[in-house]
Amino acid sequence: MSTTSIVSAVPEHTPTILSCFPARVTSPSPQGPSTSKEAKSQHTPPTKYVPLYKAALKGDWATAKMFLICNPGADRAPITDGHETALHIAAGARRVEFVEELVKWMQPHDLVLKNKFDNTALCFAAASGITQIAKVMVAKNPTLLAVRGCKRMTPLNISALLGNRDMVWYLYSATGDSVLTEEDRISLLIATITTNLFDVALDLLNKYPSLAIARDGNGETALHALARKPSAFASGCNFGVWQRFIYLCDHVEVSNIARDEKDQQVARGFLTPAVQCLNGLLWKTLNLLVPSVMLVHDTKVMNIQALEVVKFIWNEILLLKSWQISSILAEPSRPLFTAAELGIVEFITVLIQSYPDLIWKIDDESRSIFHTAVAYRQEKIFNLIYDIGALKDLIASYVDSNGNNMLHLAATLAPSSRLNTISGAALQMQREYQWFKEVEKIVLPLYTETKNLEVRTPAMMFTEEHANLVKQGEKWMKNTASSCMVVATLIATVVFAAAFTVPGGNNNTNGTPIFIEAKSFMVFAISDALALFSSATSVLMFLSILTSRYAEEDFAKSLPKRMTIGLATLFVSIATMMIAFSATLAIVLDSRMTWVAIPIALFACVPVTVFALLQFPLFIDMIRSTYGFGVFKRSAKPMLY
Numbered sequence: 001m002s003t004t005s006i007v008s009a010v011p012e013h014t015p016t017i018l019s020c021f022p023a024r025v026t027s028p029s030p031q032g033p034s035t036s037k038e039a040k041s042q043h044t045p046p047t048k049y050v051p052l053y054k055a056a057l058k059g060d061w062a063t064a065k066m067f068l069i070c071n072p073g074a075d076r077a078p079i080t081d082g083h084e085t086a087l088h089i090a091a092g093a094r095r096v097e098f099v100e101e102l103v104k105w106m107q108p109h110d111l112v113l114k115n116k117f118d119n120t121a122l123c124f125a126a127a128s129g130i131t132q133i134a135k136v137m138v139a140k141n142p143t144l145l146a147v148r149g150c151k152r153m154t155p156l157n158i159s160a161l162l163g164n165r166d167m168v169w170y171l172y173s174a175t176g177d178s179v180l181t182e183e184d185r186i187s188l189l190i191a192t193i194t195t196n197l198f199d200v201a202l203d204l205l206n207k208y209p210s211l212a213i214a215r216d217g218n219g220e221t222a223l224h225a226l227a228r229k230p231s232a233f234a235s236g237c238n239f240g241v242w243q244r245f246i247y248l249c250d251h252v253e254v255s256n257i258a259r260d261e262k263d264q265q266v267a268r269g270f271l272t273p274a275v276q277c278l279n280g281l282l283w284k285t286l287n288l289l290v291p292s293v294m295l296v297h298d299t300k301v302m303n304i305q306a307l308e309v310v311k312f313i314w315n316e317i318l319l320l321k322s323w324q325i326s327s328i329l330a331e332p333s334r335p336l337f338t339a340a341e342l343g344i345v346e347f348i349t350v351l352i353q354s355y356p357d358l359i360w361k362i363d364d365e366s367r368s369i370f371h372t373a374v375a376y377r378q379e380k381i382f383n384l385i386y387d388i389g390a391l392k393d394l395i396a397s398y399v400d401s402n403g404n405n406m407l408h409l410a411a412t413l414a415p416s417s418r419l420n421t422i423s424g425a426a427l428q429m430q431r432e433y434q435w436f437k438e439v440e441k442i443v444l445p446l447y448t449e450t451k452n453l454e455v456r457t458p459a460m461m462f463t464e465e466h467a468n469l470v471k472q473g474e475k476w477m478k479n480t481a482s483s484c485m486v487v488a489t490l491i492a493t494v495v496f497a498a499a500f501t502v503p504g505g506n507n508n509t510n511g512t513p514i515f516i517e518a519k520s521f522m523v524f525a526i527s528d529a530l531a532l533f534s535s536a537t538s539v540l541m542f543l544s545i546l547t548s549r550y551a552e553e554d555f556a557k558s559l560p561k562r563m564t565i566g567l568a569t570l571f572v573s574i575a576t577m578m579i580a581f582s583a584t585l586a587i588v589l590d591s592r593m594t595w596v597a598i599p600i601a602l603f604a605c606v607p608v609t610v611f612a613l614l615q616f617p618l619f620i621d622m623i624r625s626t627y628g629f630g631v632f633k634r635s636a637k638p639m640l641y
Contacts (some may be wrong), residue, residue, distance in 0.1 A: 059095035163195030212316035227335035351515035
């Protein structure tokens with residue numbers, strides 16, 4: 001945390017906590033107390049406290065001690081416009097040693113002093129995330145844990161809203177059960193879910209199972225909060241190929257209490273200091289050497305914990321009567337449809353496996369979760385429709401309040417948040433066409449020509465909705481093809497000329513190349529010919545793209561296939577051109593500077609590697625989306641039943 005800011009580390013998802021701390025730690029005006037009405041009402045302290053303020057901010061205890069000796073009572077005096085004491089400032093600035101010395105100097109009741117926002121210094125410590133600062137204060141005055149700050153929040157709730165894991169575990173274990181009310185506990189549960197502290201949430205639920213069905217001040221349960229957390233589940237993790245491989249290979253066992261057994265014991269202080277130190281060094285070393293492995297491991301632990309929280313809460317909800325279950329799933333929002341909109345397939349699977357009737361539920365627009373999945377392009381949710389067998393025909397026949405069937409929803413343009421996950425307008429159009437055709441397989445033939453309330457068939461709707469995307473896809477394809485064709489044409493010209501100006505020249509008697517017997521010459525000849533053929537093929541592929549009709553169906557197979565072939569042959573032409581060039585230099589310089597062959601070969605790899613690195617992601621995306629299993633790959637094992 002910045003030394004000049006108390007809330008700079010506040011996450012964006014905790015706006016309610018922002019008003020609990022001053023925007024910045026303001027120092028007294030050097031001109032003395034302000035004469036404004038606001039300043040008078042706040043009793044701005046005199047400028048004599050400026051040295052103490054600066055010392056607390058910098059952690060300069062020697063200067064502060066001299067000031068406190070010369071000014072008795074300054075340790076409990078408000079030294080800012082916000083009525084913060086030196087302890088508030090030092091705690092917010094994370095000055096551990098300063099806080100330790102100042103707490104020794106102060107009386108226990110002095111630690112309960114509040115600023116104008118009703119926050120004690122422990123609230124500042126909870127926001128700072130430095131556990132040692134909180135421990136020092138609590139050791140001096142344990143009643144601080146029960147002193148509420150702004151918005152009547154306990155220090156524990158403040159730390160939970162800010163997601164400081166170690167601080168939360170310490171305050172959670174130190175705060176007595178009598179301190180927290182039922183409202184505090186449900187707020188704490190939802191806060192820990194919001195900030196991904198699922199280990200704390202699991203422990204809280206095990207202690208107080210009734211929290212699973214309790215509602216907070218907004219009328220929401222923990223299930224509602226989980227339905228808005230796609231990043232907490234495996235389906236929401238956007239890992240690369242290497243990270244996905246680590247994720248699958250990483251074996252994680254998490255108890256239904258919370259974290260790993262060792263991690264939880266360390267957090268609660270059950271291990272000896274020596275073991276704690278050794279365990280901490282082990283994880284820090286691994287995190288330093290292979291940070292990606294630790295990131296994937298931590299993510300998988302979080303995913304498992306989040307799923308355990310969902311299961312626990314849902315099992316408690318199932319103990320209720322049917323009308324109570326319906327009430328939780330309908331008010332104040334619909335967590336089932338929220339999860340479907342965000343693509344949290346694990347959340348929906350847990351709910352439906354034990355309560356199959358949920359597949360028939362509809363939202364305010366008369367849409368099922370599968371209709372929602374189509375509208376928001378959540379393929380993992382949509383693929384679940386194949387697990388319900390013949391019932392999918394009934395689900396697909398639903399018509400929403402606007403007269404749209406499932407194919408109409410597939411014909412609408414995808415939300416920008418989902419569309420932008422795909423690179424390039426052409427591939428976006430390809431994905432949209434694939435969605436339309438996939439949903440067309442599900443609905444009955446009658447629905448392909450059914451008109452909605454706007455008198456539009458799905459095909460008409462698709463053409464109108466995607467007209468602009470088709471234009472953007474055409475522009476993207478033509479620009480890419482034009483740029484690549486220039487390079488391919490230049491390569492073809494160069495290698496064609498090189499074939500008739502062979503290195504070393506020709507024999508004047510019979511016209512044969514002088515170095516025709518050299519091995520390097522054969523390498524030159526073959527690579528030059530390959531460069532010419534591949535570049536010519538590339539030019540033709542890109543030319544066919546430029547002259548294409550650009551119909552909607554062309555984006556599905558034809559155009560991506562041509563672009564793939566064009567990029568592949570262009571890469572081959574660049575690589576073989578570099579080989580031909582290297583072979584030419586080897587022939588010319590072989591008898592004079594034999595050592596030059598190695599650096600030439602190394603430098604020749606540079607442009608080839610650069611082209612591969614720049615174009616490989618696009619190439620792979622096209623291969624995967626055109627020839628791969630696609631986004632509609634169905635699991636061999638049914639997920640719902």
